[in-house]
Every structure is written in structure tokens, then in C-alpha cells.
Amino acid sequence: MESLGVVKHILLAKFKADITPERTEDLIKGYANLVTLVEPLKSFQWGEDVSVENQQQGFTHVFECTFDNIEGRDAYLAHPTHVEFANQILPAMDKFIIIDYKPMRFI
């Protein structure tokens, strides 16, 4: 087993019905922009649900942040720019799940 040596931070989101597509897009752009503002955030990717198994339980978006290590994740969570952004995006959501993991692969 091989650790990829990074920490992934997964956010599953369902936006509220009254959040317009334009507002959603602005929020996603704001999220992506954190890469340029919060040094420990090394990369950001996202996408809309394209599932066909109907096990996504209403979640519509996946966001994935990558950090070099746990210290980077901790620094990101505590960073004022992240905190300010979280206070914008989370209230736009009907529900969300946040789960972090250190990805491993079998060699």
C-alpha cells in the first residue's frame, strides 16, 4: 500500500432552490480563487453530479481541495480568507458533507 502523501478535502453540496445559477457560478469561482489566496491550498477541482445509480442523495456538486499534508489542511481551515468564504458559500446550501482523507493506493 502506498500513500499519495497528500490530504484531500471533499465537499458534497446541494445548493438551495432559490440560489440562481449565476450565484452558484460566482460561488464556485470564489472557491476556485482560494487557490491563489490561501497558500496551503494546492489545487481545487469541482464538477456537477453525473451519477446514474441514484445514490447521490440529492447532492448536486462535488468540490475537491488538495493539501500537501495535515498541517496544510489545518492552516487552510484557520485562514481568515477561507473562513470568510465558508461563511458565504455554506449558507447557500440546503445540505453538505465535508470529509477529508489521505488517499492510498495498492501498488
Added chain:
Amino acid sequence: MESLGVVKHILLAKFKADITPERTEDLIKGYANLVTLVEPLKSFQWGEDVSVENQQQGFTHVFECTFDNIEGRDAYLAHPTHVEFANQILPAMDKFIIIDYKPMRFI
């Protein structure tokens, strides 16, 4: 905006309390082994929850499969070896979410 040109398949899992660590490990090895058995499954990674925000809603494991495209994801879902494995692992879970997305990045 740039598509990474792949499809990611995310499974969040909470294993049942009576599933032993040994059984969990066997199931994870079986999952990883699908890469060698199901051609469209291009890579597999997984990890245990290391969150500190307490928003993981009881989920304990993240599994991520990568496919080249939607056709690869569809072929994986229909593949008898995958179906047989899903019938082993899913009953071991208290709850799970499966969500697929096509990751994009802002350039």
C-alpha cells in the same frame, strides 16, 4: 475553465458496527483489485476519514474510482465483476453515498 477529461466516482461509506477491521480490509483489497479485473476502471484510491470539522456525518471511508469517460463509467457499472463485488461490499455498510462528477479546474 478546463475539464480534466475524466470521470470520478466517489463512494462515501460507513461500515456496519459488526464488520471487523479484517473484513473491512479484505473488502478494500477486493475493491482495489477491480483495477486489474475491470478494464475501464483506470485507478482507485481510498482513505479513512481524517476530518476535524465534524461535518462528515458519520462516514468513515472515502473511495475514488477514475474512468476515462462516461462510457467507461457505464461499462464498469454493468461489468459482472463489479456487480458481484458491489453485492459484497454494499451490504457491509450502514450507509453510503455514491456520486460521480467530471472534474474541472479554472486555468
